[in-house]
Amino acid sequence: MADINKINDNTYEVPIGYRPGMRVPGRIFVSAALREMVEPGTVDQVANVATLPGIVKYSMAMPDAHLGYGFPIGGVAAFREDGGVISPGGVGFDINCGVRLLRSDLEAKSVQPLINTLINALFEAVPSGLGATGRLHATDKQLTEAFISGSKWAVEEGYGFEADLTHCEENGHMPGADPAQVSVRARKRGRPQLGTLGSGNHFLEIQRVEEIFDEEVAKKFGLFKGQITVMIHCGSRGAGHQICTDHLEVLSKAVKKYNIDIPDKQLACAPLGSPEADSYFGGMVCAANYAWANRHIIAHWTREVFNRYFPDANLDLVYDVAHNVAKIEEHDVDGKRERLYVHRKGATRAFGPSRSEVPEAYRKVGQPVLIPGSMGTPSYVLCGNDRALSVTFGSACHGAGRVMSRSQAIRSFTGKDVQAALNREGIVVRATSPNMLAEEAPQVYKPSGDVVDVVHNLGIATKVAKLVPLGVSKG
Amino acid sequence: MSSARNNNEMIPFEYLEHTADVKFRAFGHSPEEMLANAASALFKAMVDPATIQAKESWKVELEDEDLETLAYRWLSEIVFLFETESAVFSTFTVLLKENGTWKLQGEIGGERIDLERHAFENEVKAVTMHQFQVKKNDHWCLQAILDV
Numbered sequence: 001m002a003d004i005n006k007i008n009d010n011t012y013e014v015p016i017g018y019r020p021g022m023r024v025p026g027r028i029f030v031s032a033a034l035r036e037m038v039e040p041g042t043v044d045q046v047a048n049v050a051t052l053p054g055i056v057k058y059s060m061a062m063p064d065a066h067l068g069y070g071f072p073i074g075g076v077a078a079f080r081e082d083g084g085v086i087s088p089g090g091v092g093f094d095i096n097c098g099v100r101l102l103r104s105d106l107e108a109k110s111v112q113p114l115i116n117t118l119i120n121a122l123f124e125a126v127p128s129g130l131g132a133t134g135r136l137h138a139t140d141k142q143l144t145e146a147f148i149s150g151s152k153w154a155v156e157e158g159y160g161f162e163a164d165l166t167h168c169e170e171n172g173h174m175p176g177a178d179p180a181q182v183s184v185r186a187r188k189r190g191r192p193q194l195g196t197l198g199s200g201n202h203f204l205e206i207q208r209v210e211e212i213f214d215e216e217v218a219k220k221f222g223l224f225k226g227q228i229t230v231m232i233h234c235g236s237r238g239a240g241h242q243i244c245t246d247h248l249e250v251l252s253k254a255v256k257k258y259n260i261d262i263p264d265k266q267l268a269c270a271p272l273g274s275p276e277a278d279s280y281f282g283g284m285v286c287a288a289n290y291a292w293a294n295r296h297i298i299a300h301w302t303r304e305v306f307n308r309y310f311p312d313a314n315l316d317l318v319y320d321v322a323h324n325v326a327k328i329e330e331h332d333v334d335g336k337r338e339r340l341y342v343h344r345k346g347a348t349r350a351f352g353p354s355r356s357e358v359p360e361a362y363r364k365v366g367q368p369v370l371i372p373g374s375m376g377t378p379s380y381v382l383c384g385n386d387r388a389l390s391v392t393f394g395s396a397c398h399g400a401g402r403v404m405s406r407s408q409a410i411r412s413f414t415g416k417d418v419q420a421a422l423n424r425e426g427i428v429v430r431a432t433s434p435n436m437l438a439e440e441a442p443q444v445y446k447p448s449g450d451v452v453d454v455v456h457n458l459g460i461a462t463k464v465a466k467l468v469p470l471g472v473s474k475g
Numbered sequence: 476m477s478s479a480r481n482n483n484e485m486i487p488f489e490y491l492e493h494t495a496d497v498k499f500r501a502f503g504h505s506p507e508e509m510l511a512n513a514a515s516a517l518f519k520a521m522v523d524p525a526t527i528q529a530k531e532s533w534k535v536e537l538e539d540e541d542l543e544t545l546a547y548r549w550l551s552e553i554v555f556l557f558e559t560e561s562a563v564f565s566t567f568t569v570l571l572k573e574n575g576t577w578k579l580q581g582e583i584g585g586e587r588i589d590l591e592r593h594a595f596e597n598e599v600k601a602v603t604m605h606q607f608q609v610k611k612n613d614h615w616c617l618q619a620i621l622d623v
Binding site: 252434 | 516521544555558594596597598620
């Protein structure tokens with residue numbers, strides 16, 4: 001990482017001039033130890049984003065930053081409504097990939113003996129893996145409803161509860177969906193997959209609350225030591241992937257039409273307010289809502305499985321966060337309130353108490369920020385702080401961040417060994433493919449605790465609870 | 476993106492290290508061969524082609540003003556077909572015509588997914604445009620990064 005200036009212990013600056021055309025500096029939020037793991041290509045990607053028109057303040061990378069396409073993974077950038085752009089490179093293919101956390105009223109000691117059974121039942125109940133299609137068999141009309149109303153539609157169909165909605169970012173349905181911007185091809189991919197987990201790093205995990213860092217906030221979030229929680233990590237499946245692919249083609253023509261000089265084709269974009277930008281935004285929101293519906297349905301099936309073995313158990317929704325999305329938000333920029341298009345690509349919104357977007361139940365403390373670990377490492381619940389607004393446009397990291405390529409992982413580990421190692425630690429794993437397990441071995445990720453510590457030390461979000469995996473169902 | 480190999484040594488494709496995704500370069504003496512090899516590289520990242528029998532065939536027709544965009548669309552089409560047809564592919568034949576615009580006729584051989592026989596290494600979600608390139612030096616060369 002040459003030519004990078006250290007600003008403080010957890011902040012490094014990529015100066016204007018690191019590459020030609022930068023409009024603002026880059027900011028990479030990492031500790032000295034994590035800085036060593038940031039590939040030069042990631043810094044280049046931070047610098048590339050800084051060249052886009054209308055970018056405000058900084059092109060940022062969260063502590064879990066690693067090499068992506070277009071934006072780095074962990075990339076955050078905000079663009080002025082007037083003069084700025086929107087880019088699928090700042091959202092990714094898996095639009096509204098996100099995390100949902102359910103809290104149970106069960107203690108680990110009563111659930112532990114049934115972990116194997118529960119994981120097997122969840123593996124059966126929630127279709128996952130390659131080529132998986134849903135139990136849902138959604139009609140075209142239902143698909144349109146999911147695009148428009150997300151989790152709200154799912155509740156109307158009998159999945160989950162009305163009360164769940166206020167505990168989702170955007171109440172589980174973001175305004176601005178335009179199903180006319182979703183191609184027949186995207187519908188064809190998305191329709192059979194509604195209600196599926198997918199593969200790769202997506203998972204459904206039974207966890208135990210191992211440690212509480214902040215009793216008062218934990219109480220607000222309904223978390224206590226020894227409690228069983230369930231974390232669901234998935235996104236918009238083929239619908240989102242195809243919506244991104246389709247619009248990327250349109251936007252790569254738009255950059256020529258509007259004479260925008262981009263350093264990377266994946267940063268294809270269009271000026272906000274242009275037909276191409278409106279079209280992408282309308283399609284992207286459809287995918288985001290599809291993802292919320294998807295997580296809502298999966299949560300419902302998870303509740304059903306738990307109630308099969310624990311009929312009186314309640315699994316309430318703590319929160320549901322998006323970590324691949326572009327949103328219209330108001331922020332203070334140099335003392336002036338502005339409407340910005342905030343892109344978070346592998347980054348989580350981390351709003352503090354001052355924001356009206358934070359649900360009533362959490363308004364006094366800030367929103368829950370959910371940071372999944374890898375299969376063998378802890379996940380964390382943090383609480384958004386108002387300080388994040390001035391530092392990162394109210395954003396934090398989204399996970400641990402990869403350090404080893406998938407092919408290297410497959411060369412280094414076998415799925416069987418990974419499974420055996422996890423079993424030795426008392427973690428039960430079910431997966432459709434052994435190779436997928438090798439790819440997602442705990443060693444391929446940065447230590448999740450280190451990443452979370454940077455967020456905590458910067459004061460953008462505060463640690464609330466540490467959750468350790470007991471059982472994982474993977475694609 | 477140099478390919479120092481001479482005609483006799485040309486390999487069909489190679490994978491390059493990438494932290495989060497799959498990066499490859501595919502080569503060809505002609506753009507047709509390059510596109511067919513790129514499709515093989517894409518699919519081999521998902522499933523071992525030795526386990527796939529070309530029992531069925533699918534036809535693809537595409538047209539674009541620009542060869543690079545056409546190549547992107549060709550690879551994206553294969554991802555689309557994989558998902559919507561629940562099929563895996565092992566043979567790819569490409570015919571190209573240029574007459575003001577590029578016209579592609581592709582034939583893809585494969586079979587429906589059978590999880591007993593087809594062991595997946597990755598699920599390719601999409602073809603990214605990040606560092607996507609089609610170039611002709613000694614050979615035709617296509618570079619792509621797949622989102623997995």
